[in-house]
Amino acid sequence: MDGPGARNxxxxxxxxxxxxxxxxxxxxxxxxxxxxxxxxxxxSGVSRRHALLTSAxxxxxxxxxxxxxxxxxNGHRISSPTELxxxxxxxxxxxxxxxxxxxxxxxxxxxxxxxxxxxxxxxQPSGGRLGTALLYAAGINVVGILGNxxxxxxxELTPTLTWFIAPFVGLLVALVIETLGHYRKGQGAPPRPxxxxxxxxxxxxxxxxPAPRRPxxxxxxxxxxxxxxxxxxxxxxxxYAVGYFSGNEDGVERLESQVVAEAQGVTVTVLGVQSTAHFxxxxxxxxxxxxxxxxxxxxxxxxxxxxxGTTFDASAFRSNWQPQIPAGGQRRGTLNFENQLPxxxxxxxxxxxTVFLQGFxxxxxxxxxxxxxxxxxxxxxxxxx
Numbered sequence: 001m002d003g004p005g006a007r008n009x010x011x012x013x014x015x016x017x018x019x020x021x022x023x024x025x026x027x028x029x030x031x032x033x034x035x036x037x038x039x040x041x042x043x044s045g046v047s048r049r050h051a052l053l054t055s056a057x058x059x060x061x062x063x064x065x066x067x068x069x070x071x072x073x074n075g076h077r078i079s080s081p082t083e084l085x086x087x088x089x090x091x092x093x094x095x096x097x098x099x100x101x102x103x104x105x106x107x108x109x110x111x112x113x114x115x116x117x118x119x120x121x122x123x124q125p126s127g128g129r130l131g132t133a134l135l136y137a138a139g140i141n142v143v144g145i146l147g148n149x150x151x152x153x154x155x156e157l158t159p160t161l162t163w164f165i166a167p168f169v170g171l172l173v174a175l176v177i178e179t180l181g182h183y184r185k186g187q188g189a190p191p192r193p194x195x196x197x198x199x200x201x202x203x204x205x206x207x208x209x210p211a212p213r214r215p216x217x218x219x220x221x222x223x224x225x226x227x228x229x230x231x232x233x234x235x236x237x238x239x240y241a242v243g244y245f246s247g248n249e250d251g252v253e254r255l256e257s258q259v260v261a262e263a264q265g266v267t268v269t270v271l272g273v274q275s276t277a278h279f280x281x282x283x284x285x286x287x288x289x290x291x292x293x294x295x296x297x298x299x300x301x302x303x304x305x306x307x308x309g310t311t312f313d314a315s316a317f318r319s320n321w322q323p324q325i326p327a328g329g330q331r332r333g334t335l336n337f338e339n340q341l342p343x344x345x346x347x348x349x350x351x352x353x354t355v356f357l358q359g360f361x362x363x364x365x366x367x368x369x370x371x372x373x374x375x376x377x378x379x380x381x382x383x384x385x
Contacts, residue, residue: 014096029053045093247318247336251276256372263363265289292359312337
């Protein structure tokens with residue numbers, strides 16, 4: 001077992017404890033969710049006795065203990081004892097740990113411990129490694145802050161695309177952080193020992209040949225295509241479907257001025273008329289000045305009529321409307337008609353064919369004529385159907 005000296009450590013990079021450090025004791029160390037584990041990880045997916053870590057003679061070797069979810073190093077599930085090198089990403093269940101090799105700071109095996117001497121360039125001073133680690137941590141925090149600021153700015157600039165902006169910015173932040181980790185690991189990895197010093201294939205600590213790395217540019221492009229483009233298509237499809245089935249599509253306001261109609265104490269004010277890709281939406285305010293409750297249902301009762309006599313029925317399913325209006329009360333809502341008015345329509349009429357009364361005080365029907373509309377320009381008439 002190693003004597004006193006600098007100890008290697010893990011930095012938690014995912015999970016609730018992200019950013020915390022775990023010192024790796026010398027000798028054999030159990031890793032698991034059990035209270036008896038020297039490195040205890042009470043995280044989902046971590047077995048009671050998950051893995052065994054051996055830190056001795058300047059080397060740190062990880063061996064899985066037949067855990068249910070396995071132990072992973074740099075994205076590969078290990079099936080035999082594997083020696084860790086500086087910067088390796090080790091995963092147990094839902095937690096990710098970055099291995100930091102402190103032996104290069106002068107904390108290797110002491111003289112007389114029998115450890116194998118490592119060859120290669122002289123170790124980098126500890127101050128350099130500390131500075132690199134601090135710059136890396138600061139870079140990650142700066143990227144996160146910039147990502148949040150960018151998402152907030154774009155959401156404020158284009159509020160209708162909030163459903164797309166947040167996941168897209170999150171994807172960019174994740175790519176930048178992973179790129180920083182990739183280059184940091186590449187710069188900090190120690191050189192491989194000469195062939196004569198490497199353990200044999202049957203010895204503890206032997207490592208399989210690393211899988212060929214995909215070019216970084218190709219990886220980023222593929223990720224953007226699969227996650228960015230695919231996510232955008234899915235989000236756009238969901239937004240389209242929700243807008244169509246609910247009737248809550250974005251549209252263009254066409255009402256030139258509000259129109260008010262009154263009949264025997266019931267007043268109807270047209271507050272807005274919008275044309276969307278599939279519908280015509282009319283926002284109204286009804287004041288019941290009678291002494292009785294009234295009901296203004298939509299099904300085959302609320303009608304929108306164009307100047308050419310074209311008449312549309314309101315959709316009760318796609319409208320935001322409560323038909324019951326108490327005596328002396330008012331009701332505001334949106335009526336959704338499942339058609340678009342002709343492009344040249346500049347005047348329309350809204351009517352309720354029947355006003356249902358709970359008494360004798362009030363009108364039998366009500367009509368709001370001559371609602372003035374602005375013409376539908378070419379850009380609006382080309383809204384996708």
